[in-house]
Amino acid sequence: MPETAPHTTALDITGWTCPAPLRDRPRVVMGHGGGGALSAELVQHLFAPAFGGEVLAQLGDSAAVTLGGVRLAFSTDSYVVRPLFFPGGGIGDLAVNGTVNDLAMSGARAAYLSCGFILEEGVEMSVVARVAEALGAAARAAGVEVATGDTKVVEAGHGDGVYINTAGIGLIPAGVDLRPQRVVPGDVVIVSGEIGLHGVAILSVRDGLEFGVDIESDCAALGGLVQAMLAVTPDLHVLRDPTRGGLAASLNEIAAASGTGVVIQEGRVPVPAAVGNACAILGLDPLYVANEGKLVAFVPREHADAVLDAMRAHPLGRHAAVIGEAVADHPGMVVARTGLGGTRVVDLPIGEQLPRIC
Amino acid sequence: MPETAPHTTALDITGWTCPAPLRDRPRVVMGHGGGGALSAELVQHLFAPAFGGEVLAQLGDSAAVTLGGVRLAFSTDSYVVRPLFFPGGGIGDLAVNGTVNDLAMSGARAAYLSCGFILEEGVEMSVVARVAEALGAAARAAGVEVATGDTKVVEAGHGDGVYINTAGIGLIPAGVDLRPQRVVPGDVVIVSGEIGLHGVAILSVRDGLEFGVDIESDCAALGGLVQAMLAVTPDLHVLRDPTRGGLAASLNEIAAASGTGVVIQEGRVPVPAAVGNACAILGLDPLYVANEGKLVAFVPREHADAVLDAMRAHPLGRHAAVIGEAVADHPGMVVARTGLGGTRVVDLPIGEQLPRIC
Structure with a gap:
């Protein structure tokens, strides 16, 4: 065989200049996956310019695309949560509900999912089976069909049991x-x-951190709740599901993209006592903690009461609450009015408080 | 906080009975991701029953679904190739072309891709950038738009630099x-x-196995070639891109699903000398080696000459060749006529000759 040097034909990765906002971190850190400012930098300064395209630039939970004259929502998420099973759910149902919810935030009812597994060599087949069964059960519960899939296996030490990617499509009404x-x-x-x-x-x-708490994940599919809201009026303005980065990240994304300010009344945000206690002990702010079965909606004032009533009539919206409003002041900024009459800025988190929660 | 045991609410993974075909392997092995018999067992006996649904049961390279009255192809693949860059390409362009090709095998021109990155903590930002740039360039070349994405980061030692999942949708003519x-x-x-x-x-x-060979990956998007073939006649019967498991796996999948036999003339299969030499040295059979820019077509006899001409007129089909036919004999089985007039059975591979080639 000829003695050529095959590496010379591989992509040349020398001479690349890191965009300024990313320059302080020449290597990927956990926070780049946290759904906060570091994630946003990576998308805005690296992925979006590299990929181009107008749809990606919308940067919503899901993309709205038109194909064959039909308006579709299209979304993807990878799931790397650890541990694989947790109170209230597991990676299998999370992989369905997370993507179904991203589609629902476009108003779409999820129709079909793809499912890609990256399995680590040596993981017990019974674990894979229970993940798959939970995934299938969640899909049936959400009324979505797993239409296509893929399985890859990586060597022990290059994965963590089971990673899942799902992508989903659904019609936008x-x-x-x-x-x-x-x-x-x-x-x-x-x-x-x-x-x-x-x-x-x-x-x-979490390994090394176990503590007893009387709560379960809220992991659930929000398609039905969103349909109930849209039945009141199709004229909702925006929906987000506050996963990584919590409610604070979602509100900041909306404020930044809309150019309006947002004011919330901290005392009106429903925080269960068990969450409040755990956060106090651990030094966390509940506004930044992830949810997997909640949404935040910006609703025209004239429809707000009726939408709230419709939400409270749905099992997944029983504790729905008005927590604030969009304002003309401080565009792009989120502030919270505290119980004592003060005001604090609710920033976009930099990285993440809790790695690998989804 | 109450002293409950949170693990009791997690999924119970005891008492699960492994389906018989999987029973010999209670843990996942590399071959379960190889695209051969082990992969098929996993899909047929574990994933498909767990997920249910009629579309998945088609088990093609992509699923054909109907949404809003429009026929769509929908497909996904995860990419875990190592090394990340190789002669002729890298994981970024592979992640586009692989999924574009799966859609093309339904006759669809890829319209939109989703893209999920699982990054390993510590990977150089320049590597991520070059992967993203190659991905974007491949998407533009294939005429497909990256519409939606997601990034997760896992701790060092739980990934391998960059894993990518893409899913794609396109119209079926x-x-x-x-x-x-x-x-x-x-x-x-x-x-x-x-x-x-x-x-x-x-x-x-590959680490520890480098050898000089004057060839590059054939990684390419086949949408244009397929359109050229369909312009001759929409009545092609089936297309597959022979990736993991090679041509042997694709032919076996088609034989099994169609219930016909397949006979190929071994001497007519185009094998470059450099591939033949490398396979001889390494003890590999070229029929089982992966391709990323080839397809195999089953064409009605009356259209075969015209389709072959159209393929040869396309840059990606210049070396197209008739290699065999479907037969009524030995249904579900693939046999090769050898140069010496003999016949050998071309089995579905069990696992894989080369792990993590895509």
């Missing part, structure tokens, strides 16, 4: 146009229920 | 119905070019 650019001052901010349950449930079973 | 069940005895088997290039290119740069 006519007249529904959910995006932060539609938010205007005066919009009412509604959260669908108690926050912080998923993150604290995961944390309670 | 009217009148096109590509699936193995349409194969009938007499169909002509055409391969689009020289086989084995991708697998040997990867192997040539």
Whole structure:
């Protein structure tokens, strides 16, 4: 065989100049996957310019695309949660509900999912089976079909049991146009229920950190709740599910993309006592803790009462509450009015309080 | 906080009975990701029953689904190739072309991709950037838009630099119905070019195994070639891209699903000398080595000449060749006529010759 040097034909990775916002970190850190400012930098300064395209630049939970004259929502998430099973769920149902919820935030009812497994050599087949069964059960419960899949196996020490990617597609109903650019001052901010349950449930079973707490993850599919809200009016402005980075990250993303300010009344945000206690002990702020079965909605003021009533009539919205409003002041910034009458800025988190919660 | 035991609410993974075909291997082995018999067992006996659904049961390279009255192809693959860059490509372009090709095997032109990165803590940002740039360039070349994405980060020692999942959607043209069940005895088997290039290119740069070989991966997007073939007639019967498990795996999948036999003339299969030499030295059979820019087509006999001409007129089909036919004999089995007039059975591979080639 000829003695060529095959590496010379590989991509040349010398001479690349790191974009300024990423320059302080020449290597990937955990926070780049945290859904906060580091994640946003990576997407805005590295992935989006490299990929190009107008749809990605929308940077929503899911993309709205048109294909064959039909408006579709299209979304993906990889799931690397540890441990694989936790109070209230596991990676299998999380992989369904997370992607179903991203589609629901476009107003779409999820129709089909793809499912890619990256398995680590040596993981017990019974673990894979229980993950798959939970995934299938969650898909049936959400009314979505797993249409296509893929399995890869990596050597022991190059994975962590089971990683899952799901992508999903669903139809966006006519007249529904959910995006932060539609938010205007005066919009009412509604959260669908108690926050912080998923993150604290995961944390309670983390290696080396186990603590007893009487709560479970809120992991659930929100498609039905969103349909109930849209039945009141298709004219909701924007929906987000506050996963990584919690409610604080979602509100900041909406404020930044809409160019409005957001004010929340801290005392109106539903925080279960167990979450509040756990956060106090661990030094966490519940606003930054992940949820997997909640949404935050920006609703035109004239529809707010009716939408809230519809949410409270749905099992997944029983504890829905108005927590604030969009304002013309401090565009792009989120502030919280505290119980004592003070005000604090609710920043986009830098990295993440809890790695690998989804 | 109450002293409950949170683990009791997690999924119970005791008492699970392994389906018989999987029973010999209570843990996942590398071969479960190899695209051969072990992969098929995992899908048929574990994933498919757990997920349910009729579409997944088609088990093609991509699923054909109907949404809003429109026929779509939907497919996903995760990419865990090592090394990340290899002669002729890298994980970024592979992640585009692999999924574009899966869609093309349904006759669909890929329209939108999702892209999920699982990054390992500590990987150089420049590596991520070059992967992303190659991914973006490949998407533009293939005429597909990256519409939505996700990034997760796992701790060092739980990944391998960069893993990527892509899912894709595209329109299936009217009148096109590509699936193995349409194969009938007499169909002509055409391969689009020289086989084995991708697998040997990867192997040539594997840690501890480097050898000089004057070939590059054939990694390429086949959408244009497929459109050229469909322009001759929409009545092609089935297309597959022979990736993991090589041409042997694709032919076996088609034979099994169609219930016909397949006969190939071994001497007509285009094997480049460099691939043949490398395989001889390493004890590999080129029929089992992965490709990333080739397809195999089962074409009605009356259209075979015209389809072959159209393929040869396309840059990615210049070396297209008729290699065999579907037969009524030995249903479900693939046999090769050797140069000496003998016959050998071409089995579905059990696991894989080369782990992590895509």
